[in-house]
Amino acid sequence: MSGRTLAGVFFITLSTLLFEISLASLFVITTGHHFASLIVSAALLGIGCAGIFLHLFPAMLEKIEWEQGALFLGLSYPASLSLSGLVQFDPIQLEWNIHELFHLATYYPLFGVPFFLSSLVITGIMKRHAAHAGKIYFADMAGGAAGGALWLAASSSQNLAAVLCVCAAAAASILLGRTASAKWKVPLCIAALLALYPFLTPPLSPYKELAQYKMFGDITFLDSAWGPEGKTDTIASPYLRHAPGLNPVFGDAVPAGTGVFLNGGLQAVIPNMQSDYIRHLPLTLPYRLQTPERALIVGAAGITEAEAAARLGAGSVKVLEEKRLLVSAIAKAAGGRYELARANPRLYLYGPGRYDLISVPVAAGTEGIGTNVLSENYLLTTEFMRLCLDRLNGGGILAASIPLLPPPRGEARLLRLIAGLEPDGWQNTAAYRSWGTFHVIYKKGGFTGNDLQTLASVAEKLSLDPVYRPGLRKEETNRHNIFAEPVYYNMARSVLAGEETLFNTSPPSIDSPFFDNYIRLSKIAETVRALEGRWLPVLTGGGMDVVILLQAVFFSFIMLVLPLAVKRRQGAAARFGPFFYFLMLGAGFMLAEVAFIQKGILYLGGAVHAAALVIPFLLGASALGGFFSRRLKPGFFVPAAVAGVVCLAAACFKYWGYATTGSAIGDGIIFLLVISACGFFMGIPYPLGLRVIGERPDASIPWCMAANGFASVAGAASAPLVALGVGFSGALLMASVLYLAAAVSIPGKVPSP
């Protein structure tokens, strides 16, 4: 086989992966996070359907010209994007209007077609050159790695990644072309398409907070910027009044501030200096207890708190934020009024600094509050809070806040998390609530009698209700913000007594950093009753991903089983062994890859860096593994060895825990070395299996590739759910078990290369 064909495969995969990531990020910006699942699931259908199509119609393998396939692939990108803008899916109406499921289903063919075409070309080439499976796999994986890296480079521009997708498909078409005419047609088609791209960006969902402010009118866009983390917008609006938990007896109107949004969600509000309302916010409680010399506020939402701290006389106040784009937008909007640091909080805190107060403030926006079940939050974990406590000076204060969201569950978890940091932690803890926020304060070394008196008098002035503090009496609670029963006081007592509650309130750890995952599957019916039948938040905060995944898995399963039925009717024996082997490999690979990305957020400094580094390193190492596979003979030991290596990686991360080399680069290198070693081994079984079945007279490479594609994407989509249930170590162990299952079902012998 020629080098041009391999280069064609490289560009096909590069363009497809680039399209997948940029499409997912674009829809996450404009619509919501559940679209990432939808796009992954649509890819599942597209890839699966291509394999089935070639399995059912093998004659098409000879008829299809690969350069045309690549050309259509390039055409399908803008077509898919523009047509998807016409779909009228409204996720909120899904609760009462079943027809929305049909609207949702229309996205599958729209998003799935490019993946169908891509898979058609790759599968065809693989089938035609089965003896060179290792080389093709190398080109395929290398293309994927390059696509991931290119996305990171192109993400600072709105449409650059999308344009590059088309260019890469065009390059593939030229490289795969067997006729001279293609060389002229392709650039002409592509040039025409590129001109359309600026008009293809989908509109911002009206459910995004930014869209809500736009609807009220009188909005002024002060700044906008694109980057790997998405898009920031800085706006001024007379309706942007931000006063979380404001004391209701404060008599003046709250002046409008300047809002900084990331992907349509409010992240920080630069307060207006003309009013004194900031002194009447509950976030001032720890600063009124004692004035810190050095305070550290973690997260961009802490800008309001930084203003309050400065007004209450704090010495040095630093706001720490990990997202470069946000730091830049806030710095521009605030004009240097606040001291901002861009760093990974964990690494920053491992530095030499010591503080009198460390605070993790309440989110500025309202999107998905208390409902982001699948989102990792490495800040509200036992390990991070312990690190904060360790970096406090004697008598220092650790503060954390979340929105108040009855019935109490996140509040119970936060209280347990902070009070459980030390054996006598309950003596050092106090918790208060306003009408809309919940605050926990932990004093290193414990509260004095004066401290408790100060807390009580400040809380009274701010109209806050105590939830817990040493010596608190029931009659002191539930006086300003009144529930029919003192549910929050009762919650604190029951947490303190160690009673099992309806909700899962165990403190999150870095192995399972899902703060909003409070549902116990064994008590799901009681939970729905406690939420008074309101299941929409579950739907929007993670349940939607499950609905999408189930819908896609159902359709794909039908598609995969169909050929089996057809072949049986035709009297042909369908071999289940190879099918199962590739199914296990696909699921195992993606389960591990997603777990690596989620774990990489901790060690590589943020989700964007994790995705952008893990994908190229893992796929690049797999490409090398695929290349190396030519020297190996198939057998039980290959997938079994992969299972062992993945298992070792799980143990390595578990042992590594929260430690650090002291530098971000050092941590990153160790992490990438571990996953690259895994990637190398994980890249071997797939081309090895293809070589085996390619030599057989009853070979059904397309069907096996369809099985692998189906399992890969199902594995990717279900990986966060697996991690939610059993943690990242559990997810990696499960991947290891899948590789073992593949080892048991590995296809029979193959002639030596």
Add this chain to the structure above:
Amino acid sequence: MDMGRFIVRWHALIFSLLLFAPAVSRAGDYSAERNGMVENQIIANGIQDPGVIDAMKTVPRHKFVPPTIMSSAYEDRPLPIGEGQTISQPFIVAFMSELMELHGGERVLEIGTGSGYQAAVLSRLCKEVYTIEIKPVLHRRSSARFKQDGYTNIHARMGDGYYGWEEHGPFDAIMITAAANHIPPPLIKQLKEGGRLILPLSRSFFFQTLAVVTRKGDAVEIRYSLPVRFVPMTGKAMK
């Protein structure tokens, strides 16, 4: 019957139903649907105030929704009214009205006129209703409806409800029909002593708790009531 004829007849039947069914429904005044709504959604869910029940029976909800969804006006759900806004579920309208504890002689301020339905219900329960809407289109539409149907005790204006309507204050009761980020201090100032402010409280986009804020001298008491959801109805519903 061959399949072709069967399909043609089937389609003809569906077409007839689609064509004539709404016309049949529109011909009436929806009194049966309205009574059904009151029985099944209002009384059955615990609303006891006879004034509120009577107002819900009297005010024609279907006149406050766009003509295209008039036939759904009495269903147990919120409905889109354009401009990204909704008319609340009937039970929520009744429940919030009951929380106001009105006796007939009060002066009431409503923030967020929307369709005008809530103001129309309140107008049957108190002396004067002052209502403010921020969206010009909705303000024009609801004002026309008040004028056309003779709601003479409703006074509507366009503007930012955050600052209330000081010239006509203080009010016996104030109702905010949109999720609030914080309790607007100007509105508390415009409450009479012992006056009640009803609003959906929470910082969450999807979860709120209806709260009753009572002014007691310089202090304010907040009592949580029913969990509700004031979803900003947008998306295609806007079109």
